Structure formats: structure tokens, C-alpha cells
Amino acid sequence: MLSELRPYWDFNAFTQRPGHLTWALSKIAHLNEAQLWALDNDVEQQAHYFAGNFPTLFEWQAQCEPALVTTQLPSIPFWLHTDIPGRKWQQIQGFCAATTQNAHANSSASAIEWCAGKGHLGRLHTWLCAQPVISIEWQNSLCLQGQQYANKLKLPQQFINADIHKLPLSATTAQGTIQCATQAPHWMALHACGELHCHFLHTATQHKASTIALAPCCYHRQQATHYQALCTAAQATALPASLNLQALRLAQQNQITAGNREREQRANELNWRLGYEALRQTLQPGTPYKNLPSKQKQSHDNFEQFCQWAAPKHQVNLPATIDWPAFEAQGQQERLQMMRHDAIRHCFRRPLELWLALDKAVFLEEQGYSVSLQQFCANHISPRNLLLLANRDINAANSPLSKPYPLFK
Ligand SMILES: C[S@@+](CC[C@H](N)C(=O)[O-])C[C@H]1O[C@@H](n2cnc3c(N)ncnc32)[C@H](O)[C@@H]1O
Known part of the structure; x- marks a missing residue:
């Protein structure tokens, strides 16, 4: 279509x-x-x-728009989020409400937060799940601010200042050397841009993450001139060759949150x-x-x-x-x-964005994961509100796509 x-x-x-x-x-x-x-x-x-x-466009969109799933979080003390801007805080709560149940199952080992910024997401995650979080971020100043906040609150959140392209990642801290991207069961990325989120999915699946949570954004931020489809089904279609940077920008062109x-x-x-x-x-x-x-x-x-x-x-x-x-x-x-x-x-913005999300969902299924796609916050909080949740299905590890994807409401 x-x-x-x-x-x-x-x-x-x-x-x-x-x-x-x-x-x-x-x-x-x-x-x-x-x-x-x-x-x-x-x-x-x-x-x-x-x-x-x-007609097909609007019918398809009406059927396929993922549901907004809202789950109540326990009450959260104000001191956990005094430095987080209002809309970002609402996004993070929505993301954690949707993901922490999965992560609970693996609470003994660390979670990884990809492209963490100041690690706001990791901070709430570690507080909710009592699970250590390793937050990986490229900009040192953001790592320092996030680490300072986590230390002040005595939360087990450790920042690694690194480029995610240069795995394996490690950092030397007062507690010793942290190695990441090895055994972490839960991998999460909130608003990691373009090729960073594609790289996230490749890396998390290669490391056999048990659960993966991704809210993608900025689809056009990539080196290649055209979108590189992840799943074999999408690779076999003509569409990726049409998805140049202008088309990828279209998937997110929205000024709904602009003042x-x-x-x-x-x-x-x-x-x-x-x-x-x-x-x-x-x-x-x-x-x-x-x-x-x-x-x-x-x-x-x-x-x-x-x-x-x-x-x-x-x-x-x-x-x-x-x-x-x-x-x-x-x-x-x-x-x-x-x-x-x-x-x-x-x-065509949202249909294109849904197509990009479905490509990733089917890729995860091809890697042996059960996948769901939902909205984790309302559009006016962030139009980048799609959340892919994947659980590794140990019985179906590395199985090819074998069933229609159970993605929609
Ligand atoms: C859109 S921000 C999202 C930050 C945070 N997750 C949030 O939602 O507030 C993307 C972050 O990715 C970081 N980043 C960009 N390239 C990176 C790389 N190669 N390795 C690690 N982090 C990177 C940026 O510095 C930025 O903080």
C-alpha cells in the first residue's frame, strides 16, 4: 500500500x-x-x-494503530524526579509501567539502558525493580550529572561513558571494573535515534537478552542514504529502497508538542x-x-x-x-x-512509522522473541510513543517466523 x-x-x-x-x-x-x-x-x-x-490507508491505520496501554505504577517519591522535565517524566513513567513487570522476573542481574542521556529512565527502573542498571551514554557531561544524581540517592545505577558502537563496554569505577553487554537480561532504550536503535536490537539479540524494550525515534539519523530493513520479510519488498532520509523524516514530522x-x-x-x-x-x-x-x-x-x-x-x-x-x-x-x-x-506519517516498527517487531520474532507493540504514552506527551516489547522464547530460540505476529489490540 x-x-x-x-x-x-x-x-x-x-x-x-x-x-x-x-x-x-x-x-x-x-x-x-x-x-x-x-x-x-x-x-x-x-x-x-x-x-x-x-480508503485502504485509513482502514489499515484504524485497525493497526497499537493500543495505548496504561498500567498504574506505585506512588513515586518526588525526590526521584525533581530534575526531570514534565513531559519526559510522563514518558518515563509510561515506559516503566509497561516494562518493569517483565524485568522483575530477572531482578538479580543488571539491566542495560542504551543511549541513556542523564539516565532518567534507568533511575526509575532501578528504583521500581531494585535491579542494578548500567546506563550507557556518549556525552560525558550527561554521564557525570546522571551518576551524581544516582549516587546522591544511593541507587545502584552505574554510568558508562562510551560509544555504543564500541562494544564490549567496560568502565573502571570505585567498585572495580564493570563489564557490560554480556549477561544483562533486560535491555531498554528510550528514544534512541535511527541507527542507534537498530544497532541496539542487533546487539541485544546477539547477547541473548531475555527482555528488550525499545521506543524508537529520529528514524532519519543514520549514515546510509536509505533505510536498511532488519527483517527478511521487509528486505524482500520494494519499500526500503524508497525510504530515503526525507521519507524517514516524514515518519516523525509532527509539531504536536511544539508550543x-x-x-x-x-x-x-x-x-x-x-x-x-x-x-x-x-x-x-x-x-x-x-x-x-x-x-x-x-x-x-x-x-x-x-x-x-x-x-x-x-x-x-x-x-x-x-x-x-x-x-x-x-x-x-x-x-x-x-x-x-x-x-x-x-x-502517511503514522503508517510509515508503523511500518518501521513492524520491521523491527518481525526482526525480533525472527530472532526467537515474542513481541508486542503498544503505545506507552499519549500522542500529546510524545508523538514518538511506540514501544516494542520482546521476550525471548527459549523454546523457539532462533526459530524462523512461524506465526502471524500478535501485535495489535
Ligand atoms: C534522544 S537522546 C535520548 C536520551 C534518553 N534516553 C531520554 O529519553 O531522555 C539520545 C542520546 O543518545 C546519545 N548517543 C548518541 N550517539 C551515541 C553513541 N554512539 N553511543 C552512546 N550514546 C549515544 C546522545 O548523546 C543522547 O544523549
């Missing part, structure tokens, strides 16, 4: 206005900016406008970029779109300043008299058109 409908999602709405979308665009031509925002974050509205044209100010800033930048491009086209007619680097930290006070920053990058000589308000207004119109095009592309 995704391959067949590829012309409706595989384009860049900033630079391309494909003609075959006209019929779909006409359905939302009357919507204003606020209504387009609302449409962007509401699958029922998307279905209302576009289901007539993509009004962030949205306004983003909208303003797009207005200026599109307005500048209209001006550049006027001065250099018939030339293809030219890329602009992302803006430096120092921002520009107005559209004119922005264009003066951009023009030399394209060898554009700005004439002395330019109708700045007219080009800025044109940029705004272009952005609304872009939003309309994206309204169509964005119908």
Missing part, C-alpha cells in the same frame, strides 16, 4: 508542487491556517477529507525562506531551487535583513528598490500552499 501510494508522500512540499495532488488539494482549499494546523494533528479529520481517495512560540518562529522562518526564494526567482528567472544553509543562532530582525544574509550565498545582487512587503506576503502564501501539500503527505 505504501509503495503504491508513494507519489502522495514521496515529495518535498517546500520545493515541489506535484500536479497529481490537485484533486486532493481542492478538498482543503477553503481551510485557513488554524484549520490546517488542526487537520495536521487529527487523523479523523484527515480521514474525513481524504479517505475517499485513500505556540516555537510554531510561530518556524512559520516565520518558512515565510522568509519562501519569500526570499520568490524574490530570487524574480532576479534569476528559470533557475532551479537553491538550498540555503540553516540559519545561524543570530536571528534576523526582519525579512529584508534575512534576504541580505541569503542573497550573497547565491551570488544574487539585490537591486536598490525592492517591494519587501510584497515578497514577504508571497512567502506567507507559499507557506500555506506548502501546508496544504503537507496535509496530504502527513496522512
